[in-house]
Amino acid sequence: MFLEKLTLTNYRNYQTLDLFFDHKVNVVIGENAQGKTNLMESIYVLALTRSHRTPRDRELIKWDEEYAKIKGSTWKRNRSFPLEIIISKKGKKAKLNHLEQKRLSDYIGSLNVVMFAPEDLNLVKGSPQERRRFIDMEIGQIQPSYVYHSVHYHRLLKQRNALLKELQKSPGSDRTMLKVLTDQMIQHGSEIVIRRYEFLQLLRKWARPIHEGISRGLEDLNITYDSSTNVSEDSELSKIVNVYQDHFKDIETKEVERGTTLIGPHRDDLNFFVNGKDVQTYGSQGQQRTTALSLKLAEIELIFNEVGEYPILLLDDVLSELDDYRQSHLLSTIQDKVQTFVSTTSVDGIDHEILNRADLFHVQKGC
Ligand code: ATP
Ligand code: MG
Structure with missing residues (x-):
């Protein structure tokens, strides 16, 4: 499965953001505090309806705004379908194919993700x-x-x-x-x-x-x-x-x-x-x-x-934490079959093989 398109509205430090992704590797580059983790987190929330960082959904809404919206277009079993999460101070709505799902259990599983973030090293x-x-x-x-x-x-x-x-x-x-x-x-x-x-x-x-x-x-x-x-x-x-x-x-x-x-x-x-x-x-x-x-x-x-389909893989700031041998192991697992999102402050610590086949996204102050 793949995430083809992502649209954020009032999500954390993003007012609006529209991105199209490569089916293989996408590298998000930015200095500290620019919105790399926020972007990775939004994909995680789109899949699982909850953040990996906080149990409090309100924190996901941009300061001084009323709601946050994450929209994604995904590709699974040879067809494209839209997903949407809307978080307001009153609660959360999850839409699959434009239809609101009454139970989150009916929504979760439409998009599968595996996230690997620095805090997971602490697992x-x-x-x-x-x-x-x-x-x-x-x-x-x-x-x-x-x-x-x-x-x-x-x-x-x-x-x-x-x-x-x-x-x-x-x-x-x-x-x-x-x-x-x-x-x-x-x-x-x-x-x-x-x-x-x-x-x-x-x-x-x-x-x-x-x-x-x-x-x-x-x-x-x-x-x-x-x-x-x-x-x-x-x-x-x-x-x-x-x-x-x-x-x-x-x-x-x-x-x-x-x-x-x-x-x-x-x-x-x-x-x-x-x-x-x-x-x-x-x-x-x-x-x-x-x-x-x-x-x-x-x-x-x-x-x-x-x-029956590979999940998408989110590697938030974690590649540079792994030595070359572990990185190459990771690489051999994902090959070209797992759509991967990598975030980093610098491309220096990242294997050339990954970089050569990646689409690069630069983030700066939520843009
Ligand atoms: P680092 O390299 O340090 O991990 P990052 O690019 O991953 O940085 P993020 O965690 O994505 O940074 O955070 C970017 C900015 O978003 C931070 O300055 C943070 O204060 C801001 N932020 C967090 N939550 C909100 C919110 N609800 N509304 C507006 N801004 C927010
Ligand atoms: Mg970060």
Whole structure:
């Protein structure tokens, strides 16, 4: 799939912007604070309806303006179709083929993207929240039902936490509502967990040989799921539901005391191991980078296998962070099959092979 055209209105520091892109490599060049990341981010938002930088959509609207609009024309399965995201202070609309989609899960997946930004180099070392975000965004774009369960789960979690806060103040109150919310949350939570397990199997399958290649055959990567309850990866849905039901009963008193939900997919994490050792704890900076790069490259292949088309790749200011060997690995993965957007302050650190076949875009103060 390709992004052929992008139009921005009042998006971050862009008042209006109209661009046509090459199907292969597009390099965005500009000094610091000119709008490179904003441009990459707008493509990410067009695909996934959310920013990779902030959960607050309002920040995407140009200062002193009422709304922001991102329009794109994409090419997928041999036809072109328009996508549009409009963000106002009241909320967000997503249009596919000019029709507003009531549920974001009906929209997400129309355009698949893989973003690799400097903060992703932190994926391994960073907080569990960052790894959950990574897994949620990636599964969401290949499985619309994941977004559906995730939206419901987080809504219920908020209600349940508010209720637990009330019960914390008066533990003797009626707990019927708590039971209702717990049961509903278990249903959606189990659907999330089982999809995460399926995704992890695929991610492992693709990331392992890539990691082995980048590390010149020296490193074996493994990824495990760190569950906040005791479900094993091969469990069926009904078993996951049962484990949650039992565990929630066991910890009810503790949850009321703490006033918050203590188990569930919102508390789970991923662990990465290289040659059997936890990379987060023992990995060198290079090993952590290689792991992050392997995951991103694995996503490209994974999406191709699940969706039947390559996603577009957004490399925000990250190429110069990778040494020549890692850059050439990246290059051999994308070849001419993945439409790639590269942003950089200087072309110096970028492989000549990439530059030779790229379209260049210069950005300056949002123009
Ligand atoms: P760097 O090389 O430092 O990463 P960049 O070109 O990626 O720079 P951006 O992150 O795209 O820079 O930001 C460009 C400018 O956009 C910044 O000066 C920032 O203050 C401005 N900006 C961010 N949000 C908004 C907004 N909502 N409205 C107007 N301007 C904004
Ligand atoms: Mg930037």
